[in-house]
Amino acid sequence: QVQLVESGGGLVQAGGSLRLSCAASGSIFSINAMGWYRQAPGRQRELVARIISADRTDYADSVKGRFTISRENAKNTVYLQMNSLKPEDTAVYFCFLAGIKGYVWGQGTQVTVSS
Numbered sequence: 001q002v003q004l005v006e007s008g009g010g011l012v013q014a015g016g017s018l019r020l021s022c023a024a025s026g027s028i029f030s031i032n033a034m035g036w037y038r039q040a041p042g043r044q045r046e047l048v049a050r051i052i053s054a055d056r057t058d059y060a061d062s063v064k065g066r067f068t069i070s071r072e073n074a075k076n077t078v079y080l081q082m083n084s085l086k087p088e089d090t091a092v093y094f095c096f097l098a099g100i101k102g103y104v105w106g107q108g109t110q111v112t113v114s115s
Helices: none
Strands: 002-007 010-013 018-026 031-039 046-053 056-059 067-072 077-082 091-099 102-105 109-114
Touching (some): 018 109, 046 067
Antiparallel strands (some): 018 077, 031 091, 046 056, 091 102, 091 109
16 A cells, blocks of 8 residues: 655745655555645645656646656655745645556645745
8 A cells, every 4th residue: 555645844934935745655566647736725626736757747837937846766755846935825735646546645734825
């Protein structure tokens, strides 16, 4: 069974930066993609960023140019560097892993950006 452990959330002022980490462990046979969704109160969960391979990443339009996703294959870990944070980035961020058996989700980490 695959488990995801997230870290790096917290409280930051607008314009600041945070780095989220998500480490996968367990029976990992193959990874199609890893990435992050987020969910703000009263809103649907939305894709923030995902990494499919070294040369293929996808970002939500709202975070392009501010967020960078990367992956360390040897550690099965994905990172989300978030710069120039805005209050509208406030949400619970969920890591995910898409494998041959479907999706695995992390427990979520709170990111709060104060104005």
